[in-house]
Amino acid sequence: MSFNDIIGQEKAKELLLRSIKENKISSSYLFWGKEGVGKKFTALEFAKAINCLHPGEDFTSCENCYSCSKINKLCSPDLNIIEPVKNTISIQQIRDLQHQLNLKPLESKRKFYIIDRAEKMTEQAENCLLKTLEEPPPKVIIILICQHPGYLLPTIISRCQLINFTTLKSVNLKRIISTLKKKDLDDEKLELICRLARGSVGKALNLISKKEYLKKREEILNLLISISPKKYDLLSFNRIKDFFSGTDDQLEEAIEIMLFWYHDLLFIQELPIHRYLFNIDKLSILQEKSKIYSLKRLKNILEYLGQIKELIERNINKQLLADELYLKLVGEDGD
Numbered sequence: 001m002s003f004n005d006i007i008g009q010e011k012a013k014e015l016l017l018r019s020i021k022e023n024k025i026s027s028s029y030l031f032w033g034k035e036g037v038g039k040k041f042t043a044l045e046f047a048k049a050i051n052c053l054h055p056g057e058d059f060t061s062c063e064n065c066y067s068c069s070k071i072n073k074l075c076s077p078d079l080n081i082i083e084p085v086k087n088t089i090s091i092q093q094i095r096d097l098q099h100q101l102n103l104k105p106l107e108s109k110r111k112f113y114i115i116d117r118a119e120k121m122t123e124q125a126e127n128c129l130l131k132t133l134e135e136p137p138p139k140v141i142i143i144l145i146c147q148h149p150g151y152l153l154p155t156i157i158s159r160c161q162l163i164n165f166t167t168l169k170s171v172n173l174k175r176i177i178s179t180l181k182k183k184d185l186d187d188e189k190l191e192l193i194c195r196l197a198r199g200s201v202g203k204a205l206n207l208i209s210k211k212e213y214l215k216k217r218e219e220i221l222n223l224l225i226s227i228s229p230k231k232y233d234l235l236s237f238n239r240i241k242d243f244f245s246g247t248d249d250q251l252e253e254a255i256e257i258m259l260f261w262y263h264d265l266l267f268i269q270e271l272p273i274h275r276y277l278f279n280i281d282k283l284s285i286l287q288e289k290s291k292i293y294s295l296k297r298l299k300n301i302l303e304y305l306g307q308i309k310e311l312i313e314r315n316i317n318k319q320l321l322a323d324e325l326y327l328k329l330v331g332e333d334g335d
């Protein structure tokens, strides 16, 4: 793998390669964009390109030298990856980083510190890191990775060069996934997974490895297909209630599958094109079912599904949420 293997992030790639070419490398970067679009991969490729002992004419890494192979194995002493521990990056982790910072690189041109999921830094950790970003030691490059700059202190953002990673286009996601997982995916399944993953490689790989995901999706969709507005039925009501009695993770997954379904019903009513549908394998059923839903009801359902996660976090009784959702699905229009 090298810089040339980064797919779909042409702008980020060009900016970083140009900074190497013109020798205008910043001391701190913020790579931001959705999960699974290649931010960490690019950070590692950037480190490799800069520290490579025999870079190519286009300034990309050789992949064979001592430095490249050590970074590929993630065992270079000059490459440090800081990740959340129990969902938090603590001030102690940043202090440890600062301790090492002033030591010269052991065997590379530059030392790299990659702070993955930087939005998990506590406020104290961020303030502590700020001191380093304000007075960066020589030969050190800090790359913060996060989903959106808005999650970080403005003072942190102002010290970094921001590089945006866009959501991958479906065609690029398909290219990546088919390179990584050549064997057991037929074209139809690949297409479906890429749509459900919404431009995220990480999500797509996760969906592929979770064998039971598609089975569960099928079960939920069968239930949703069996539900019709204004037709109350105890069996489907109890099934909806079942989802709400499982774990939060299971519920979140079920809610997402429901969101995709009602999103598609709304979309198919509004637009004749199918490019934006998630459940492309259910096209004819979607077309049929969309006729019995009013626009108002679909918008209400989607709005409610979008709020459920937040309501759970606020400890609202889950069975009440199930009742309310069922009412949105089968109650009077727009209730």
Ligand SMILES: [Zn+2]
Binding pocket: 051, 052, 053, 054, 055, 061, 062, 063, 064, 065, 066, 067, 068, 069
């Ligand atoms: Zn090399």
